[in-house]
Amino acid sequence: MNNYKLIIQYDGGRYKGWQRLGNDENTIQGKIENVLSEMVGKKIEIIGCSRTDAGVHALAQIANFKIDENLTESEIKNYLNRYLPQDISITQVMSVPERFHARYNSKAKTYVYKIWNEEHTNPFMRKYSMHIEQKLNMERMKKACQYFIGEHDFTAFSNAKSKKKSMVREIYSIDIVENGGFIQIRVRGNGFLYNMVRKIVGTLIEVGSGERDAEDIPRILDSKDRSQVSCLAEAGGLHLEKIDF
Incomplete structure (x- = not known):
């Protein structure tokens, strides 16, 4: 074989x-x-x-x-x-080798989310980024990232369709870079639940726009309550960037 x-x-x-x-x-x-x-x-x-x-x-x-x-x-x-x-x-x-298994042998996955953060639209990237007119506060968003780092139960940041036995995942890093009107949020972890990255990004967007405090995140994680996370970032801005074995 x-x-x-x-x-x-x-x-x-x-x-x-x-x-x-x-x-x-x-x-x-x-x-x-x-x-x-x-x-x-x-x-x-x-x-x-x-x-x-x-x-x-x-x-x-x-x-x-x-x-x-x-x-x-x-x-x-x-x-x-x-x-x-x-x-x-x-x-x-x-x-x-015959023993190689794409899912079981992976050690880490990296997703990058792209936000176009200008008043005008970007016609060439509209399918591959989320447009947000209001200027987002990078410092607030970077502070919020720190609360996601480490091993947590991410039930609150998952979709009800997630049927995994364990909702615990480990986030290794979240990096945010702003350049030329784009904000790129790069999330690296050992695995992700259904909608998890998009809900993390949605929460970071709320923090960056002043709708939510960064300090809310530990409480939301502890609650394991999906109703506490209201913003789901658009699918088109999310890209699976890299898988480590």
Whole structure:
């Protein structure tokens, strides 16, 4: 059995997320599986590292799949890129040991959220960033970031659809950079719950606009009450940037 690792980029704007949904093919996983299945003439299932939400993009999603056929990396890459939609691209294919598992072997994931923080819109980035007209206070937002660092129960910052046995995750770092009208919020952790990054960003936006105090965050975390988090940042601003193994 041959095991192959894929590095994938995609514009998630028109898809229902990464994960295949029953017979609905309008997912990233579904599109790739269909092409792979055509390539080898039988049903192929792929394992993705991160189940990005509907509308979320990826710069370097990782997945793997196993087949009996001994195909070259170039053959697989060329076939996939020939038949996949143009908003999904396979940037690299690698033959890996049979024990490699895209989800279980990952050690850390990094997401970056992009905010366009000017009065006017940005027509070239409207699909890939959230537009906020009001100037956000960077110092307040950076202070708020510190309360998320470390290991916490993130139930309050998850969606009710999250079915994980444990809601505890560890955030390694949150960095905020402002440049040329853009604010980039980079979040790195050992894993994320459904909607977790977008709710963290939404809370940081509220802090930056003066609607919420940074000191509220420990109380919200302790409450484990989803109703305490009201702002969900738009999906289009979120990008899966990097996965560490």
